[in-house]
Amino acid sequence: LSINGKTINDFGYQIRQLNEMLSANGLVTRLAIVDDGKNETDIRTDLVENLKRPGDYAIVSFKRSSVGQVGGGHISPLGAYDELSDSFLVMDVNPASAGWVWMTTATLAKGMRTFDTVENRGYVLIEGR
Numbered sequence: 698l699s700i701n702g703k704t705i706n707d708f709g710y711q712i713r714q715l716n717e718m719l720s721a722n723g724l725v726t727r728l729a730i731v732d733d734g735k736n737e738t739d740i741r742t743d744l745v746e747n748l749k750r751p752g753d754y755a756i757v758s759f760k761r762s763s764v765g766q767v768g769g770g771h772i773s774p775l776g777a778y779d780e781l782s783d784s785f786l787v788m789d790v791n792p793a794s795a796g797w798v799w800m801t802t803a804t805l806a807k808g809m810r811t812f813d814t815v816e817n818r819g820y821v822l823i824e825g826r
Contacts, residue, residue: 709770711813712758716821725824731809732817740809741802743822744785745778752825757787758818759808766795770813 716728729735729743747755755775761768776786776797784799800808809818 710772711815712756712772712819712821713816715756715758715772719821719823725826727822727824728819729822730817730819731806733810735806735810735819737802737806740806740820741783744775744820747822748775748778750825754823754825755820756823757785757805757809757820758813759805760811760813760818761795761808763811764800764804764808768794770811770818 712730713728716726719726729740731740744755747753756772757775758770758772761771771789771791773790774788776788778785779799782799782801783803784801785805786797787800787805788797789795809820811818
């Protein structure tokens with residue numbers, strides 16, 4: 698990866714790159730970077746509203762070590778929201794290292810509010826057709 702003429706070792710891809718790949722393949726997406734200006738209420742609202750719509754999908758990028766898991770950065774789809782526990786079902790795509798897990802909004806936001814190569818992590822909302 699080259700940024701401003703400087704070569705940076707990058708062992709994966711960032712949420713912005715995922716968003717660009719999805720958009721390039723004709724999907725309607727909305728990218729949200731979770732920095733200090735993005736509060737938990739807005740994150741919850743975005744993700745819950747997305748999960749309510751049939752055919753819509755949400756994908757999150759988070760740092761595993763920031764949410765109590767082993768490892769570095771990770772990207773996973775969300776499967777559901779439980780209002781009672783204020784938790785999202787993170788559907789891990791690598792069952793050899795971690796299974797599906799319910800993660801509170803606060804924990805998920807903490808994992809997304811971490812730096813990844815060029816900017817913070819975040820989420821992509823994909824609109825169904």
